[in-house]
Amino acid sequence: MSPSPPLLTDPCDTLIIGGSMAGLSAAIHAPGGQRVILLEKNAVCGRKILVTGGGQCNCSHRGTAEELARHYGGKERFVLPALYAFGPDTMVRSLAAAGVAVETRSDGKIFPRSKQSRRVRDALVALARGRGVRMVTSAPVLSCRLGDDGGFLVSTCDLVYRSKRLILAVGGKAFPQSGSTGDGFLWARDFGHTLVEPTPALTAVEADPFPYASCAGISLFSPVIEHKRGTEKIGTYSGEVLWTHRGLSGPAILDASRNILPGDRLLLSLTEEGTAEKTEEKLLALCRKSPGRRLSALVATLGVPQRLAACMFQTHVLRDPAASDLTRAERRRLIELLVRFPFTVRRLAGWHKAMTTAGGVDLREVNRKTMQSRLIPGLFFAGELLDVDGDCGGYNLQWAWSSGALAAESAAP
Numbered sequence: 409m410s411p412s413p414p415l416l417t418d419p420c421d422t423l424i425i426g427g428s429m430a431g432l433s434a435a436i437h438a439p440g441g442q443r444v445i446l447l448e449k450n451a452v453c454g455r456k457i458l459v460t461g462g463g464q465c466n467c468s469h470r471g472t473a474e475e476l477a478r479h480y481g482g483k484e485r486f487v488l489p490a491l492y493a494f495g496p497d498t499m500v501r502s503l504a505a506a507g508v509a510v511e512t513r514s515d516g517k518i519f520p521r522s523k524q525s526r527r528v529r530d531a532l533v534a535l536a537r538g539r540g541v542r543m544v545t546s547a548p549v550l551s552c553r554l555g556d557d558g559g560f561l562v563s564t565c566d567l568v569y570r571s572k573r574l575i576l577a578v579g580g581k582a583f584p585q586s587g588s589t590g591d592g593f594l595w596a597r598d599f600g601h602t603l604v605e606p607t608p609a610l611t612a613v614e615a616d617p618f619p620y621a622s623c624a625g626i627s628l629f630s631p632v633i634e635h636k637r638g639t640e641k642i643g644t645y646s647g648e649v650l651w652t653h654r655g656l657s658g659p660a661i662l663d664a665s666r667n668i669l670p671g672d673r674l675l676l677s678l679t680e681e682g683t684a685e686k687t688e689e690k691l692l693a694l695c696r697k698s699p700g701r702r703l704s705a706l707v708a709t710l711g712v713p714q715r716l717a718a719c720m721f722q723t724h725v726l727r728d729p730a731a732s733d734l735t736r737a738e739r740r741r742l743i744e745l746l747v748r749f750p751f752t753v754r755r756l757a758g759w760h761k762a763m764t765t766a767g768g769v770d771l772r773e774v775n776r777k778t779m780q781s782r783l784i785p786g787l788f789f790a791g792e793l794l795d796v797d798g799d800c801g802g803y804n805l806q807w808a809w810s811s812g813a814l815a816a817e818s819a820a821p
């Protein structure tokens with residue numbers, strides 16, 4: 409006996425696939441008076457929202473649209489219309505309407521006051537429900553295609569949904585354990601869209617072997633991080649760096665990771681002075697002041713955590729003489745290590761640890777003022793699926809919110 413064909417639903421006006429930040433924002437902003445359905449693969453919506461910001465959800469960042477737009481790796485022009493129309497203030501207002509107050513930290517990051525990502529997720533789901541959107545969970549979409557009438561046919565295991573307009577908000581490939589497994593990339597390609605090769609972003613970098621594993625947990629501010637590929641200089645960054653068991657992480661490294669390839673070298677300044685001249689000046693002053701002190705103790709005075717200094721002395725076989733016995737050659741070598749601490753990237757930490765996806769649906773094929781496909785009328789994209797990735801600090805959830813809202817507003821009849 410042949411299996412019965414899947415049932416065809418009545419057509420709806422807008423179908424949203426993906427029930428995380430971008431999809432929920434689309435559901436919240438879908439203009440009333442239409443039939444809207446949201447399909448989510450997981451049994452609950454917003455699993456990824458739960459893990460954001462270490463469970464506290466850094467949902468946005470203070471600033472004007474122009475200020476925020478500078479944090480999307482050169483995609484400023486594309487992201488601006490969505491940020492103008494649905495900036496941080498719109499998110500903050502909506503959360504407040506659902507009973508979630510937020511606070512802005514001194515560094516500009518916005519968090520729920522409760523520090524509980526669950527509160528944000530629950531508020532978004534409640535707001536979407538309140539708009540009359542039908543939310544269908546445990547509904548993994550298997551395929552989407554164009555129907556004969558110019559609408560869309562979206563298949564799950566047991567039903568084929570019909571819709572006039574389709575919003576793809578299924579995320580990228582980062583952190584697949586939350587449900588984002590790159591399905592949208594396959595569908596976008598089937599619809600004729602070009603993909604910018606997706607790669608893990610906002611991810612740690614690893615070395616193998618990593619002689620500094622014992623320094624895991626150490627965090628310091630590096631004023632200058634030079635990024636090199638062979639002899640070519642790729643960029644210069646600054647910010648907080650965290651030592652892990654396998655390599656380096658922390659905001660400065662995570663933000664830079666969208667540009668990093670295996671084999672690249674990172675040269676970190678470990679002292680707050682940043683340059684060789686200033687660091688040498690300070691070291692000489694310390695040597696003069698305390699000629700009897702061990703060199704490793706003076707390095708700690710320069711701001712290098714003791715555990716890291718000890719590991720550096722051991723790994724690079726440095727002598728630890730009294731300051732008065734330090735030779736000029738030894739001093740020069742030490743300064744070089746302090747201002748250009750070398751780290752060779754063996755690999756990026758990979759999809760399971762990445763916070764976002766670099767690459768995705770090519771922006772040249774999407775109208776930045778509507779999020780509509782330039783190839784298929786009625787098809788819209790939102791969130792991480794697009795070739796947009798933000799820095800650490802709330803920029804990715806804000807992008808998902810803004811682009812989801814713009815897509816929904818533009819998808820109205």
Ligand SMILES: Cc1cc2nc3c(=O)[nH]c(=O)nc-3n(C[C@H](O)[C@H](O)[C@H](O)COP(=O)(O)OP(=O)(O)OC[C@H]3O[C@@H](n4cnc5c(N)ncnc54)[C@H](O)[C@@H]3O)c2cc1C
Pocket residue numbers: 425426427428429430431447448449450453454455456457459460461462465466467468547548549550577578579580582583586587588589590591592762763764790791792793801802803804805806808
């Ligand atoms: C550990 C971690 C911490 C983070 N912290 C922050 C932070 O503090 N601040 C910040 O701004 N950003 C943070 N991010 C990034 C941010 O979470 C994402 O960029 C954002 O969630 C992207 O939203 P999205 O809706 O586009 O995609 P996703 O959140 O990836 O959601 C896509 C949704 O689509 C569903 N889906 C996928 N395929 C299908 C299918 N076939 N059928 C039906 N449904 C499907 C998925 O189950 C998922 O619910 C973090 C990410 C991680 C992994």
